[in-house]
Amino acid sequence: MRAVASYVAAALLLGSMAAVPGQAQEAPTPPHQEWSWQGLFGTYNLADAQRGFQVYKDVCSTCHSMNDLHYRDLAGIGLSEDQIKAIAASVTVPQGLDDQGNPKDGPGQPASMFRAPFANPEAAKAALKVAPPDLSNIINAREGGPDYVYAILNGFSNPPPDFKLAEGSNYNEYFPGHQIAMPQPLHGGDVTFADGAPNSISAEAHDVVTFLAWAADPNMVQRKQIGWRVVLFLVVMAGLTYAVKRKVWSDVEH
């Protein structure tokens, strides 16, 4: 049994080691934040997520696409069908081909993909020198997840006196190597929220990270709910099967 325990511990240790890679370029570890969706019972704060969507729409979507999302998905952060239709209709998106076979544009529909700022990464690179990453999964795609993205958004500052900042780069405390191609996106007051919520850099960053976390994992709440039922069922089953085993083996010396 001790051998089993040590082996299991080793396996778990290995697993944790596997999640440690990529500390190649120096940058401090982003400070830990408390997020509403973390933990076994966490859920997304829908008000935060809706404000975060507004931040994405008004600020980030100028450069960043979110190609895995469709407007109809926004029901997941609590927007009504009418709100979704209005949001979709307010943007112009590709609508297939016209009668001549040429691509045509039109107002968005709930089924439309989020409007991408550039038709493809090459166009983005041509306009901005570096293609900004798609944000649909950014929270999953960075070590540190929401803490990292939050730290980046808040981490812009002037470089220290002896730091050599390359042309076209911006100094960011938490970006590996400290030189990020993205200019500071949030300055505070970039967006005015209808519910009067604070719009400082950190408040906007908090809200947009909540939105991005939802975007990367929209099924999280359902997943945890089902998870509790499954875990409970299996615990009960383990108990039942143990009782059956004891009964079955009661007549054998073992």
Next chain:
Amino acid sequence: MSDAAAVHGHGLADEATKRDFLKLVTGGAAAIGTVAFAWPLIDSMHPARDALSSVEPDFSPFVCGAGVTVMWQGKPVFVRHHTKQEIKAAQGAPLARLIDPQADSARAEPDRAQWIVLAGIGTHLGCVPPGCKAAGLRGDRGGWCCPCHGSQYDTSGRVRHGPAPANLAVPPYAFDTDTKIKIG
């Protein structure tokens, strides 16, 4: 001795029933668990969320008597705007003589009788009967005519001449405004 055996036998029987009940509960729980696990797997094969979307064609630039075909759920949907004569003919058709009797009021919205929305799949073997374009094959009843085996549908999409056995289906739809329909 026999008393002890009887008691012993009775005890064993009790034990056996207790063991059986436990096994029954455990087996039953395992079966329920397996079915509960199987359901999401089967459900995953149902249409995904992106297949369930609606389509909302806008008909402001519409010409009276014209029709258009839009795609919904991968299939054609006919939307046609009828002239006054066509509306009269559709409403006046004698129900007793129809292959699949159905009043026009059950197929087109009574206060928007000039609009008909139909699933463009023939009810015989599934061909798409042309008839939306004004100059197309509309058949004897001015509706749709299927070139595959010669079925004819009237302006209300009802079958008038076989081999099709049923009227063209009416998909779920609703009018957003006078010129905008949401299909699905």
Next chain:
Amino acid sequence: MAGQLHDSDFKNPVVQWIDTRLPIFTMMQKEYMVFPTPKNFNYFWNFGAMAVVTLVIMIVTGILLAMNYQPNTELAFDSVQHIMRDVNYGWMLRYIHQNGASMFFIVTYIHIFRGLYYGSYKKPRELLWMIGVLILLLMMATAFMGYVLPWGQMSYWGATVITNLFSAFPVVGHGIVTWLWGGFSVANPTLNRFFALHYLLPFVLVAVVGLHVAALHVTGSNNPLGIDVKSPQDTVPFHPYYTAKDSIGLCVFLLVWAIFVFFYPHALSDPNNSIPANPLQTPDDIVPEWYFLPFYAILRSIPNKLAGVCLMFGSILVLFVLPWLDTSPVRSARFRPIYRKVIFVLVLAVVGLGICGAHKPEGIWVPLSRICAVYYYLHFLVILPLLGKLERPLPLPESISKAVLRRGGGPLPQAATAKPMEKA
């Protein structure tokens, strides 16, 4: 004689009709119900059954995923996103399958450890063991190709690094790599064929697992004491004793799997694989999944490419010949006091290799990976052959049933100590 029906014992007329023409029920009865199984198994013996259940669940979820997956470089990543977001319970299918790979390796590594500790590879089970090593190789190939399919950064670069290894072989190396790729880099032909093979190999695995179980049923199972079954008193029928016991292990195993799937689905995965593959940008650190880390560490421990490749594959090939490397006449480590400590050091070395594999090959990780790799080979090629000759094993019990009766009692009676040792 042709036209002769099988002699079936079943009462139910439908079962009898089938069984006389194809004796599957007789076979099930014999192999999985009355099959005499040693009665002293501990919970280590659960892991084979757990592995089979894992294989079945992986095949079922895999087929359902394959209904939505697109094996084309332009579409693959997005098809996985479609599964995660739009397919009903697609997220669940994906997380079960993704974490299932890790569960499969955990279960298999523990199953292998059981074999090493209790001498299950020794005569007459050598072929059973070798078939098992073949299963491990098939699992590794399947897992490697499966990881490429989502077409994330780590999928692409992991595939590039590992397929490039084959160029180490002299003369034919580059030809092999081009043939594997179906092109001049990891690209659409590679992805397509990896999908085809990833779908195929699990069914090959099912067949090889069938051979594995068939071989087991010829010799019968080993047991924690490592001594042969002497009489029916030593055994119990597989059903209901071990069907009941296996179901406990199964519930606990599924519980662990469920905790990963529903609460920590990303615990064992790399963030880089949530970034679509970019052939123009190499990630900072190319790391395989945790179950490949010890092999990865062996590969990188030698500066010479060919030597690294040979030592990495060699570390599995050496397992094939293990039955002949271990010279001890005693099977179970219970009666081998030195071997028991030695195998613990082997486990440490393998864990050490795993930790090295997760780090970049610089600083202390380089000498550490070399020490552990050397020890690994030392264990199999030097220590085991010598230990068998030099070790003084503890006296073996007379039989399983006697040992089981004695359990919890005092020391062995004098008579038992005087008995000659059990030959393996």
